[in-house]
Amino acid sequence: MSKPRYDEDENKSRHAAVDEDCCEEMAEKYGWRLVGVEKTGDPILEVDCVFEGKTEFPRSYYDTEKEEQ
Amino acid sequence: MRKWIIFRAEKRQLGWKERKYAHTGSLTKTLFEHYDCSDSALPEPGYRPPELIQVNQFADPNYPEASTHYRHSDWEVTRVETYTPEIPVGMDFDVVVICYCKYSPINAPLKPMPDRQVSVDSFGGDREAYEQWLAAQKQPAQV
Numbered sequence: 001m002s003k004p005r006y007d008e009d010e011n012k013s014r015h016a017a018v019d020e021d022c023c024e025e026m027a028e029k030y031g032w033r034l035v036g037v038e039k040t041g042d043p044i045l046e047v048d049c050v051f052e053g054k055t056e057f058p059r060s061y062y063d064t065e066k067e068e069q
Numbered sequence: 070m071r072k073w074i075i076f077r078a079e080k081r082q083l084g085w086k087e088r089k090y091a092h093t094g095s096l097t098k099t100l101f102e103h104y105d106c107s108d109s110a111l112p113e114p115g116y117r118p119p120e121l122i123q124v125n126q127f128a129d130p131n132y133p134e135a136s137t138h139y140r141h142s143d144w145e146v147t148r149v150e151t152y153t154p155e156i157p158v159g160m161d162f163d164v165v166v167i168c169y170c171k172y173s174p175i176n177a178p179l180k181p182m183p184d185r186q187v188s189v190d191s192f193g194g195d196r197e198a199y200e201q202w203l204a205a206q207k208q209p210a211q212v
Contacts, residue, residue, distance in 0.1 A: 012119065012139055014183050017191045018198070026190050027106045028071065034104040036121050041134035044202060045191060048135050050121060052109070056186065 013055040016045035023049030030055065072105040074166040076118050079147060082172045100144055100170060112168050114148060117141040122179065132185070141177040144170040 012035070017023055020037045026049060027034040036050035078088065078098040090097050101118045112118070120142035127137040152165040192198040 012180075012183060013186070015186045015188075015191060018193060022191060022193050024104050025193065027104050029190065031106050031108065033107040033109060035101075035119055036136075038121060038136060039134045040132040042132050045132075045185075045187065048132070048185065050119075050136075050139070050182075052103075052107070052119075 011054045013051045013053065015049045015051065015055070016040070016042075017047050017049050018045060020047050020049075023047065027051070070106070070108075070163045071161065072103075072111070072164050072166055073162045074103040074105055074112065074168060075099060076101040076103075076144065076146070076168045076170050078144070079169050079171050082170075084172065101142070111149060111151070111166055112146050114146050116146045116168070117144060117175075117177075118146075118168075118170075121182075124179070127181075135185075136182055138179040138181055140179050141175065143172060143174040143177075145173040147171050 013032075015023070015026060017026070023034050023037050026032065032055050033052040034049060035052050036048075038048050038050070040046060040048050076099070078085070078100055085096065085098075088097055088100070089095060103118070119139050121136035122138045122140065123135065124137045129135065129137075146168045148169045150167045150169075152167070153163065154160045157163060187199075187202070189196055189199040192202070
């Protein structure tokens, strides 16, 4: 698994999630700063997690495999 | 390091009657909170926590309650206190940080929110749920 990007600047990043605990788990897993959690109105991805800086999910071997299929 | 950063209004700041917990209606001086697992430096005096805003005309019908923009808030950190556990074993947080803030409106420019990213982490690691969601996105929209 590659290292996640984390460029601390004025940017924000937004990651959808099914609940607010997913946001904290992402912060813990990737070492990010969670600055906001808000409802989206979507029935599945019910919250947005807003992080400080430009963050991206690291591309896993699994994701790369899926795209190549 | 896991940090809970709380932004709290200084005494007698404008608009105190409107600052309430939505679920109880109780007045509060808490303005924002951050859950910080980064290595970034703690906020310092002068820092303004971000504010998320929805501009109705830009709202996404698929995510109708979500913010469309963000900006520096009208609250400015004036001093910072840090609290660390006496015995830092088995604790949820390594440090609790209280940032006292004064109301200092600046009418900061709005910046558009970035695109929403989705991955298996969006589903708490539930690969099957993520796969189902991906498959649903590929279905043609029903009219």
